[in-house]
Amino acid sequence: MIPASRLAPPLRASRPINLKTEPINGAKGIPLGNGQQLLSLRMAICQALDEEMRRDERIFVMGEEVAQYNGAYKVTKGLLDSFGPDRVIDTPITENGFAGLAVGAAMTGLRPVIEFMSWNFSFVAFDQIVSNASKMCYMTGGMFPIPLVMRGPNGAGPRVSSQHSHAVEALYSHFPGLIVVSPSTPYDAKGLLKTALRQDNPVCFLENEMLYGHEQDIPVAEYLIPFGVGDLKREGGDCTIVAINRCVHWALEAAETLAKEGISCEVVDPRTIKPLDIELIVESVRKTGRCVVVEECYRTGGVGAEIAAQLMELAFDDLDAPVERVTTTENPMPYAENLEHETLPKPHRIIAAVKKACSR
């Protein structure tokens, strides 16, 4: 059985958030007494940055609109005021340039955080991420580890079509040397980002614009969440749903519906894609015998493919049905509302996949 401690604080339903009511300093949560605070995911990230920047002078934040504009999605709100223009730096639109600058800064004693206004724009910086950041430690025999956090929104935004809707979990987890984090809740985001800022590897920290306003009660006291430790977001016995980032919420919604029909789903949130807590997934699948992976990456070579392959290796005799993959369909994101809806791995598709897995 999976220990109850793996269950994170309960999710709190997202409610519409009004930017203007968020505190001027995006890092300050709303105190709730009893050691808890209310934070949006946006603010959780900001708070992690704020706390770690106070703790470690080597950390700086750089990216397009992160300073004076407070971040295109207001994630870095207030950091410029708190830390000044030497540590919170607006850049020209020049992702490959500033990603490489960050690698150079990391090689010379600093701990850069760079924001991609969205991960779609990391494609311009792909070479610096892959050829330099991911390999430097290895190719220098350990001489130059690269403590670098690259962060920003990932996955589909609201109807922003082809060039603005990529989910890059699968893409970057293909490369040894990179760490890939993809949190689905404010609690996870804060704890994982703090961990990212205290270790020495290049981290792709993948947020989701659609979850920035998502709120949760989280502890005021400091905590860190280690990489490679997944989290049960729901317990269940009939089918394991492994879901990533925004898909966790869709999976929970689907699980809710399925529960009414008598199908009990366990929702596993790996939280970090590389390293991947395959033990937790295997443990769950040993129990349920069935697995559906839900992600925003494309199907071919998505995270689901890797999980399916590993499950085959590690739980060959435990699987009662093939691993189902619910992913972004195999097309660039279309703009039209109905097509966007069908492209994304939404609850109706998850439900169908679970039923298929369970019908076997």
Added chain:
Amino acid sequence: MIPASRLAPPLRASRPINLKTEPINGAKGIPLGNGQQLLSLRMAICQALDEEMRRDERIFVMGEEVAQYNGAYKVTKGLLDSFGPDRVIDTPITENGFAGLAVGAAMTGLRPVIEFMSWNFSFVAFDQIVSNASKMCYMTGGMFPIPLVMRGPNGAGPRVSSQHSHAVEALYSHFPGLIVVSPSTPYDAKGLLKTALRQDNPVCFLENEMLYGHEQDIPVAEYLIPFGVGDLKREGGDCTIVAINRCVHWALEAAETLAKEGISCEVVDPRTIKPLDIELIVESVRKTGRCVVVEECYRTGGVGAEIAAQLMELAFDDLDAPVERVTTTENPMPYAENLEHETLPKPHRIIAAVKKACSR
């Protein structure tokens, strides 16, 4: 049973080739009579380019050193002489620029072939390949298909270490809109490149430096090989080895050794990774019950992961053992000879994987 027609002309063992004895014009094979010619893989590519450029004026070849230098690896040898500097064009080192230029040219009536001196350098051009080439047709509702061939050597070269040794099959096949071709023989290379040059999608045509000198007798008469049709490179009954590009040769070597030990392997060469001839793989696995995928990509999210996931979906009850994945190990390529040897999916690792699969 798999029809014998799927068996390509027999492989001919590679022998050391002396560049200086290759004809001045890289496109001209050595006639063997009876409608056959002897061609190295390098020359097969050159011949395909040569034939298609004669056939279609819209095709031009562009890249670093492709013209006056005859190609860094002499693949385009003689093309400048045959077609002149308007159609065979040396570029500055500016991969993102000329890849995007090619997209623009493809949108305005031309059919560009660009050479990446190696696919490692395509990372600089990643945005143009993914955000523009792969999406243009879709995002314009079919208005602007992109007939574009991107080609060059892929995978590990000879001891060239971290930044020069990537295999990109998995990377690019993740993206809808791209076609990924990875031929292992001169025969396949020529037929597939001709197909690539007559269709309207962006194609990643992945060659391998270590195979450029590999020779084969191939027909003088014109032939094309369609995308999505794999090829049996060896028949066998105990285990299916799906191998890509250079790994086909390692797989054949392993199969030879295993045959002596009484294990009969079938070697499937998918030839194109996207589209993937999963039917052929399934057909073979139905027969053998076992599958080992051999590729030069990294393990996490490699082509093997996708094949394993699809096999689980399509041949769940036929698999007697988990799909084994023999890949580049999860590290950037080291320079040291012994480490490079262990990093690559060489015969000794394939043999071990087949035995593991068969021991179950």
Added chain:
Amino acid sequence: MSPAKSRESTRQAGELPERERAAIRAEIGRERLLAMYRQMVLIRRFEERAEVLSGQFREGTRIKKIAGFLHLYIGQEAVQTGFRAHLDPARDATVTTYRCHGLALLVGIPPNELMAELFGKVTGNVRGKGGSMHFFSKEKLMLGGHGIVGGQIPIGTGAAFSAKYRKTGGVSVTFMGDGAVPQGTFHESLNMAGLWKLPAIYVVENNQYAMGTSCHRGVAVESIAAAKAPGYDMPSFTYDGLDLLASWKTAGQAVAAARGGQPVLVEAKTYRFRGHSASDAGLYRSKEEVDAYKKLDPIQRTRADIAAANWADDAAFDAVESEVAEIIAAAVAFADTSADPPSSDLSRHVYAEAAP
């Protein structure tokens, strides 16, 4: 190799004296000037309507038919209008950013198609697949509508390459924002164009901000075109992009140079009257600054020019407005009554349907 000297012919921004204005007007002629005026009004009203329909702009009720990003060209119309007037639709290609409504209307894509695209309908310009940022026309050689800053610059360069390769005598005009200048693609493209003498025109629409980043915080030099063109063996032009006459005049020179095989770099000093996109609060610039620029509204100035020449009276201007209003009303009706794309469209066009 040609010598590195720069055939500089920079024109600085600044109001042209009335005598020069009159001369340019005469060169343009009444019909063409009125036509350009009408085009600018069409763009303006089309976008004002789109803005309302995107529901971000409150006018009593909240109407939301248009989703996603909406980057308006309002304020900048004179730039592309001036350039388009010199182009031959049969052989000259154009390409721009996500701020592409103006160019799409200028090349002549029917407003119906464009509005339907904004609505995400199958009758849309790209079958509802692209939305606001991705307008295209194969027939008119308008190559987008691109979302990645700087991503379109190599594409425009490719169109110029193509024109030269096919010996059509065509040119390409690549529009970009000031924010795209620091991107690697700018540099890579201009170097190739300069090296190979492609018939390419690069127009930096310097509206002084890249989102919230003012140009002097993004680009190391004050005068982009003048400082950078010599580095690519190109001449440069810099002009007041809020002035249609200056735009037309400069565009003519730039197109002539490119047609003669000399790529050029042009900087149009302009301003956007709206936020970066519909969701931008615009706190980075003062109301005074915005108001000052609004006084230089290119449509108003063109109207004044036309009036100065006595080429139209108020009634004529009103007629333009009502004609345009009808076009837009029809476009909205068309979009509204059009169907969503069929779900079979989901997987269609991922790959090309047939060889040409």
Added chain:
Amino acid sequence: MSPAKSRESTRQAGELPERERAAIRAEIGRERLLAMYRQMVLIRRFEERAEVLSGQFREGTRIKKIAGFLHLYIGQEAVQTGFRAHLDPARDATVTTYRCHGLALLVGIPPNELMAELFGKVTGNVRGKGGSMHFFSKEKLMLGGHGIVGGQIPIGTGAAFSAKYRKTGGVSVTFMGDGAVPQGTFHESLNMAGLWKLPAIYVVENNQYAMGTSCHRGVAVESIAAAKAPGYDMPSFTYDGLDLLASWKTAGQAVAAARGGQPVLVEAKTYRFRGHSASDAGLYRSKEEVDAYKKLDPIQRTRADIAAANWADDAAFDAVESEVAEIIAAAVAFADTSADPPSSDLSRHVYAEAAP
């Protein structure tokens, strides 16, 4: 924003008159000049030996201890030698391309380590993981050894950023080939450096070829630094990179400017005496051309300078050669007798081992 004017102080290539040479020599002084001469000889002999050991160079038998690419710095030694002389190893960072043997020796990485790296041994500079293209030193702030053309330019920029951030007073020197100039990274980096006034020096080692592509077929302008620096609000320097005295002099000015917060772009006109890498047949340049440049061998010219000043006699030069020969023999012996990396190294260093 600072004005766009370029504080140009270009120096054109060309032999300095003897009076000026004498003055520079005096500035450098005997000890330093001899030390630089010795460094250049060390680089030259080290690489000549590596060339033999790579087995591409035939001298009777074929010896192959070194695999992969081998890009030799032979001919270009004066450039980095002149720069390194002005740097403070404790705070000034350097970074270069795959053509990195010279810089590694200059910053003081022990030849044993470097030769062992070429042999792929665990005692190598990066434990046999990098080979010829990837030499590094954390202690000496040498940030590589990079294989992707242009990929190191942002890294050097980051080192300058870091020096400014940490207020060390340090500068960074980024070396690159002429072939890297068209890459987007060049442009993006120089723009940031110009914008933020980073203490960065960019040195284009224009050896006139990028593999087989002569510079005028790759870069649109003749005079790279002079034409491009103004576009980044930087001054430029151009000098004869085959002349150590010119190199030392220019480097001093460039380092002083950068230390004062003014990034600079430097172009050293130089030449490589060998092929691009060991496998290059070099058909793109004539024997006459190569021979003409070999007459300008920077080591010979420096020797002549030293002799002209009467600062060393033949015996002293011979002593340098034999001292260097010993160092190299020792390095080869060390490399030869060192162990291969253990197989546990395969998966080591993919990730950092511990937080610092």
